[in-house]
Amino acid sequence: MDKDAETSVPVHELIRTRWSPRALDPNGQVSEVALRAMLEAARWAPSNGNTQPARFMVGRRGDETYERILALLSQRNREWAWPSAVLVLACVATRNEKGQVPMAEYGVGLAVQNLVLxxxxxxxxxxQMGGFDREGAKLSFALPEDIQPLVVIALGTLGSPDQLDDARRDRELAPRRRRPLAELAFTGEWGNPAF
Incomplete structure (x- = not known):
C-alpha cells in the first residue's frame, strides 16, 4: 500500500515511506536478523551523555513474553495488534550509577525512532502504541523501580485492510496528514513561519 508522505521538499525514503499500519498479516514473519538489526539500530541512538536509557522486552508470536505484552494492551489496541509477529515493550531506565538519567524519555524516543526506521x-x-497497562507491565515483568514502561511497538508484515473494522479500515486507507511546516517552525518571533 502506498502511503508515502507528501512533503514540501524531498526527504529520505525511510522517512517518506514510514507509517503506522494496523492491518498486519497473522502469518507474517519478522526474521531474527531483521529483529536484531532493529534493536541494534535502537542501541546506537544518541542519548544525553551516552546514558543509553532504552531497554526492551521482546516477545515473538507464540512465546510467553508476547502473550504477556499482548494482554497489557488496551482492548482497542488488542483488537488490531494480535496478528503482530513481534511485540516490543520499550522501557526507560531513569537512573544509572551516576544518579538520575537526564532526558531519559527523550533518549528512548530517539532509540525507538531508530528501531522504527x-x-x-x-x-x-x-x-507504536501508548494504550497499554503500565502498572501491569511493571508487575508482569517484575521491572526494577528505576525501569518504567513507555511504549509498545507492534512489528510484522502488512496484511489486508479488509481484516479491520470499518473505522480502522477507513483510517488505514486514508492519506497521511501532517500540519504544514509553517505551523511548526518559526523564526524571529513565535508564530512567524521560518518557511
Whole structure:
C-alpha cells in the first residue's frame, strides 16, 4: 500500500515511506536478523551523555513474553495488534550509577525512532502504541523501580485492510496528514513561519 508522505521538499525514503499500519498479516514473519538489526539500530541512538536509557522486552508470536505484552494492551489496541509477529515493550531506565538519567524519555524516543526506521529498511511494518497497562507491565515483568514502561511497538508484515473494522479500515486507507511546516517552525518571533 502506498502511503508515502507528501512533503514540501524531498526527504529520505525511510522517512517518506514510514507509517503506522494496523492491518498486519497473522502469518507474517519478522526474521531474527531483521529483529536484531532493529534493536541494534535502537542501541546506537544518541542519548544525553551516552546514558543509553532504552531497554526492551521482546516477545515473538507464540512465546510467553508476547502473550504477556499482548494482554497489557488496551482492548482497542488488542483488537488490531494480535496478528503482530513481534511485540516490543520499550522501557526507560531513569537512573544509572551516576544518579538520575537526564532526558531519559527523550533518549528512548530517539532509540525507538531508530528501531522504527530500521524496520522500514527491513521491510517490516511498525506501529507504536501508548494504550497499554503500565502498572501491569511493571508487575508482569517484575521491572526494577528505576525501569518504567513507555511504549509498545507492534512489528510484522502488512496484511489486508479488509481484516479491520470499518473505522480502522477507513483510517488505514486514508492519506497521511501532517500540519504544514509553517505551523511548526518559526523564526524571529513565535508564530512567524521560518518557511
Amino acid at each position: 530500521q524496520a522500514v529498511a527491513e521491510g517490516v511494518a511498525a506501529h
